[in-house]
Amino acid sequence: MDNTITKELASNIKFNNVNITDRFFGYYQNLIINQVIPYQWKVLNDELEGVEKSSAIKNFKIAAKEIEGNFYGFIFQDSDVYKWLEAVAYSLHLKENKELERCADEVIDLIGRAQQDDGYLHTYFIIERPDMKFKDLWECHELYCAGHFFEAATAYYNATRKEKVIEIAKKLADCIYNNFGVEEGKIKGYDGHEEVELGLMSLYSVTKEKRYLDLAKFFIDERGQSPHFFEVEWEARGKTSYWNGWNPCESPNASKDFISCIGAEYNQTHKPVREQDEAVGHAVRVVYMLCGMIDVARESKDNSLLEACQKLWNNIVNQKMYITGAIGSTHVGEAFTGNYDLPNDSLYGETCASIGLAMAAKRMLNTEINSKYSDVIEKEIYNGIISGIAMDGKSFFYVNPLEVYPKNHTNPVLEQVKVERQKWYPCACCPPNVARFLLNIGDYIYSSNNDTVYIHQYIANNSRLNIGESFVNIEMKCDLLKSQEIEIKIGGSDLENKNIALRIPSWSSGHSVKIFNNEADYEIINGYIYLRNIPKNDISIYLSFNSELKVIKANKRVRYDAGKVAITYGPLVYCTEEIDNGDMLYNLLFKDSKNFEREAFTHNDLELFKIIVDGYREIDNDDSLYHENNVTLENEKITLVPYHYWGNRGVGEMQVWLRIK
Amino acid sequence: MDNTITKELASNIKFNNVNITDRFFGYYQNLIINQVIPYQWKVLNDELEGVEKSSAIKNFKIAAKEIEGNFYGFIFQDSDVYKWLEAVAYSLHLKENKELERCADEVIDLIGRAQQDDGYLHTYFIIERPDMKFKDLWECHELYCAGHFFEAATAYYNATRKEKVIEIAKKLADCIYNNFGVEEGKIKGYDGHEEVELGLMSLYSVTKEKRYLDLAKFFIDERGQSPHFFEVEWEARGKTSYWNGWNPCESPNASKDFISCIGAEYNQTHKPVREQDEAVGHAVRVVYMLCGMIDVARESKDNSLLEACQKLWNNIVNQKMYITGAIGSTHVGEAFTGNYDLPNDSLYGETCASIGLAMAAKRMLNTEINSKYSDVIEKEIYNGIISGIAMDGKSFFYVNPLEVYPKNHTNPVLEQVKVERQKWYPCACCPPNVARFLLNIGDYIYSSNNDTVYIHQYIANNSRLNIGESFVNIEMKCDLLKSQEIEIKIGGSDLENKNIALRIPSWSSGHSVKIFNNEADYEIINGYIYLRNIPKNDISIYLSFNSELKVIKANKRVRYDAGKVAITYGPLVYCTEEIDNGDMLYNLLFKDSKNFEREAFTHNDLELFKIIVDGYREIDNDDSLYHENNVTLENEKITLVPYHYWGNRGVGEMQVWLRIK
16 A cells, blocks of 8 residues: 555545535534524523533633633533534534624634633633643643634634634634743643644644644654653642542552553553554544644655554554444543454444544545545444434434443443433533534535545535636535435536546445446546546536445454344445334344335435345243243344434334344 | 241251262362462461462451551451351361361460450451441441351351350350340441341351341341431441542532432342342342341241342342353442343352352252252352362452453453453452352252251262251262262161152253162152152162253343353353364354263363364454455354363353354
């Protein structure tokens, strides 16, 4: 594999030129705009009864000295406001909303008033402990929050071209630049939770200020170096932790060594990032770190860093990813575990981690056009991410299991796995993350460089994209959940002699490509169909993929999936639910899919498809705990629904991996 | 089912009349006597390098003011000494050892010197906090330790007829009696860890002091009453905990209500014991509680209490017990979880809990002769208990899993599961418990009443047993692991017209009973063959059971065992190990046992039997994480070894439940 970054890198199209017309994703975008953003705004302002108090906006008002009070919430509470702002930015582009824009402008003004003269911004430290600023990076999320603000600021600027938010962001970034670095007197360290790196790269994309790229690179390169920064700052603090009063070395059985107590793997600080070839620790941190690494590698043409990115990427998707795209096999540290350790019931599979992996995939695609990256994006957006939000937009999964048995949910190893989506979470990272991600889905469909438009996802949209110095208009008509026929009309001022690259999804068993009514000439490279030298300015491409029901097996090292298969159709992973099949789903056996049926149904006016296959039910009428084997099989139709849809019809059993006979 | 206690209860034969000559259990008894007891003595005296410091004997010396120092160890450290003493008592009966007896006498003298004038005995409080005696029953194990001393004292008295130890025990029991009770000024409470109840009943069995029975009954009846005793003493302490400085309500997310913080189920204090119909919380505590309840119910002919015992018993063995006899499905609180929740890899299955269940089974058998109780004893002694000790007697399992995959043992839910037996544990409850249990195995073979000798287990022995006012001599010759032929010679001064009851093991598919060479007349009641009115004083019974390989299925509600079977032969549960079958045992499928072979092998000169059956190995050469199902099956012989034997040949995979085709 060629690890070098090609000269003409694909560069992401600005999100704000892609308007989603897709039936499926349009449904979710409307849900976010009409339901989630207003709901979240009320949460941030503590205006909802029965929902965990947020105080997020109030914290900013206290920090701005406009009201009196104490900081309340998680130490990363500010980031809830920033994620909301980012979602608002994307929504404003998709749909004008003067009132919402005014509200966002006011929040930005408030953030500006809370910001300190030196650019510092983090309401906990401003309000409670200004003496402790940047003195406990290990656990205090100051740079993490800054990173989310940079992402929000970039999005808001791209949507509105208003500069105020970028000014605040630059002032904050400069404050960080002034405080961190290798120079004498600066802090030679990094944040416990990666995010500022990708945030700085986001800010760099609009400001082109090289010091932000340098700062992101500094944070990445400093991570995992010796002496260990968290130990250095721990000693500088007099070996105390003041946040939550938690002293990791206080427990009677704890090691005397601070780094052993906290576990360096948790924060990916066990070795320099270029030497890390296995994804370990907190899964969201790993993928956010990976995003920053890829951005920096690409911008600075740093091939050794890119190689480290590829190693981490390969480890995640080839050894540690669930078939739904979920990552993070344990709630202990919300973390990865060993290779091929993929329990289906006691996993973490945080919605945010799936979002982070999609974000990393998009960035990998910017270093190399290869369908292995866009396939993972597709897997996440149709499965692991969408499962995080209910179809009414009112409840959310933080943890996304591949099987649940609510009537037998008594084991403490399942404690973090909720059998139904929850209204809102005290640690509310997933709901706003889903909101900002789904409104920005357009950013995942295309990329382009001087001579080629790359089409990664088949989500209906109308767009205007840069191609080198000129632009093209694209109208994509499709409904991938319904059929695999895609029509793409491309027109533009300077399309002639340019190229179009179309991804072949991994689930496709055959394809045809026509330009108007003629079979097109093409070549396939890394899973993309390349149409070279488009003959004229306005063309219609008719693309058709063959989708079949697939019976998927996991690697032989995945013991939890031994003797089981998963059913997929197109981009969708399917699952069984109790409401369709009765209980004890683990006593159902898949027979074959020769006579399978695909049947439409609607939920909240959205048409989806169930799949019905032939199977058996194990019958055992002996009710004693252990008895001689006397099981019989009865033929039974098994009904499967899309995984993302599970849990939308009340509490019941769900299972992705089905036993086979 | 008849819940009443029959008038003529079977009463346990004194252990000290049963001498084990059995090949298998004799091996383990020799191991305990020659290896474990001397080893443990060194541990108690901190004479072993590389082993966790115990300080147990030293604590007594400090308490006796013979040396200076501080208490060290767990708050229940004293019980290690008592369990050692109990094991020594059993060993002294089996094999005279003057030096060991002198050593034990010295320990008893030391205990006596440490005891306070009022009879109080618990080295932590004597040394460190005499002001806090009996003020934190919730967590401080004062009565728990006393209970273990009562068991040890009874055993030592029975073995040696020396009264000193009983005097100390009575003084301690009287101290407890003077401090606890319903009377004004006494503590209306009980211990957080049940044990004193069964200990008092043990002391009652030799002293016949009714107040010990009354006290045991008081503790049982007080448990779970309102107001909650742990809250009452918590308030009396000024809402502080001083042991380990742990305040359960200190955590930011903790409930304000103390009982909710600590979880009343953990200690079986969520409701009065007579109302408890599901086994919940710490598994060892449940079964120790059950032992005390049965003893009290039987001695006081309390049928409603016996009914509660039966409910708990039925719940444990019919819904919460592994096929190996292991109980406790989670390490969180070392506890039971819900019905049918029996994960094979992440369980607790503490060796001590299996011992406690066998102890409870023996007591149930004293209320009703029914093979369902003796079957559980057999299951435990051949599987769940013996697996706790290595065949060289040098290492021990605390947790007894039904499957382990050492190469993929990365998930934190498996943290408590060790892939190999450990030298010694800081919380050393299991090794000494195994020691005392195995030396006392004779106590589980027989019981008798005025006219009948009940034979529960087929373990070769020579014995002299009471039968009413007279006695019988029994010589039992058998080797159950090898064959199912049993010869029982019975002689005695007054055997004529008495009855012999012989248990039919649950694994037997047929039997024959001869007296001398003649087929005997018998009737079967509750799984026992009753030979009535023995014609003369000296007879030989020839008993033969049919043992077949059995293919066992778990209840359909046990999702972890769906599609799997376990292989048993006679009393033994079998398992597969990597050393015999290669790795990825979960890719092996059991075919059938038509052509099974049973093959002898020896380990440390002990002959055991492996079983070889026909099976398949799933072959999948596609190494990608997910791919279309293309598995093929190859015929492969599967080798199984007795479960108790696993882990004696190095670290490797082990699996009890085998997939079926």
